Amino acid sequence: MVREQYVSTTGDDGVPDTIPDYLYKIGIYGWRKRCLYLFVLILLVILVINLALTIWIVRVMWFNPEGMGLLQVHPDGVRLEGESDFLFPLYAEEIDSREDSALLMHSTENVTLNARNENVTGRDVTGRLSVGPKKVQGDVQQLVIKSMITKKMLFQADGKEVVVGxxxxxxxxxxxxxxxxSVQTPLLRxxxxxxxxxxxxxxxxFMDAPDEVRVKALSGHFSATSKMDVLLRSNEGLLVLDAEMVRLRNLRNGTAGTGGAQGLYEVCVCPNSGKLFLSKAGVTSTCSNSQQC
Structure with a gap:
């Protein structure tokens, strides 16, 4: 503890004065002063470094009053000029290209577009389109393609059917x-x-229709080939063969004189209507003697 000693003196007025033995000086001296100056110098260096880094970041990122470099912030959205790389998912409500250029998306692996629902906790994916190096895969509940001009449905596919409009x-x-x-179509050409x-x-x-089935060859031949049997059957009505010439090849010939006793019949054609019917075979033709025409 510092103790002060006082010496009494007498002034001109006869009043004794006290003079301290030690005088106190206010301030920081010695090693404390040097440490303070060193600390201030370190703070000044850190401040200069931070200011230089801030200026460098502003110059590199091209900050400006409208945004950041090629990225401009507008009241209706964000506009990005040039090419950009996204290392993480991009969430946006709408992506548009410039009026005089196309919108291109490049990726070394694949490009995936996801549509999510309003579930805040899970954000379940309701639709996905993935474009990869080898295949394009879409996962949706229903795929609809419409014409841009007429707004008419061109193609529709879901889990039950595929419709081509x-x-x-x-x-x-x-x-x-x-x-x-099975295939259902009104015309096959x-x-x-x-x-x-x-x-x-x-x-x-099998070719089935509620009304009729038509097979036309306008400038060629019509051929029906089967390894087994070819059946032309009409439950109600006629079977009409309308042609200039009708040929029945490889028909078996009966023995002359056997007649109908052996179960042999002759195929006859009516000259007026083209109707086919059977007549008991004889030594000569029996078609003219029949009453079928």
């Missing part, structure tokens, strides 16, 4: 089309100067 469906593959199940073939390699081929 165009007036004409053209299949240009050299192998045609393969259907594993081949291309010009090409054949139309309906093949069933291992099963039967």
């Amino acid at each position: 165009t007036n004409k469906l053209r299949i240009t593959g050299p192998e045609g089309a393969i259907f594993q199940h 081949g291309e010009m100067s090409k054949d139309l073939r309906l093949d069933a390699p291992t099963r039967a081929l």
Whole structure:
């Protein structure tokens, strides 16, 4: 503890004065002063470094009053000029390109577009379109393609059916089309100067219609080939063969003179109506003697 000693003196007025032995000086001296100056110097260096880094970041990121470099912030959204790389998912309500350029998205792996519902906790994905290097895959409940001009539905597919809304469906593959199940269509037509073939390699081929079935070959031949039997059957009505010439090849010939006793019959044709009927075979033709025409 510092103790102060006082010496009494007498002044001109006869009043004794006290003079302290030690005088106190106010301030920081010695090593404390040097440490304070060093601390201030370090703070000044840190301040200069931070200011330099801030200026460098502003110059590199191209900050400006409208945004950041090529990224401009507007009241109705954000506008990005040039090419940009996104390392993490991008969430946006709408993405538009400039009027004079296309919107291109490049990726070394794939480009995936996800549509999510309003579930705040899970944000479940309701639709997904993934474009990869080898395939394009879409996961949706219903796929609808409409015409931009007429707004007409062109193609629709869901878990139950596929609907093609165009007036004409053209299949240009050299192998045609393969259907594993039934096909319902009002018209089936081949291309010009090409054949139309309906093949069933291992099963039967059925053509059904509530009213009628028409098969036309306007400039060629119509051929029906089967390994087994070809049946033309009409439950109600006639079976009409309308042609200039009708040929029945490879028919068996009966023995002359046996007649109907052996169960042999002759195929006859009415000259006026073209009706076919059977007549008991004889030594000569018995068609003219029949009353079927």
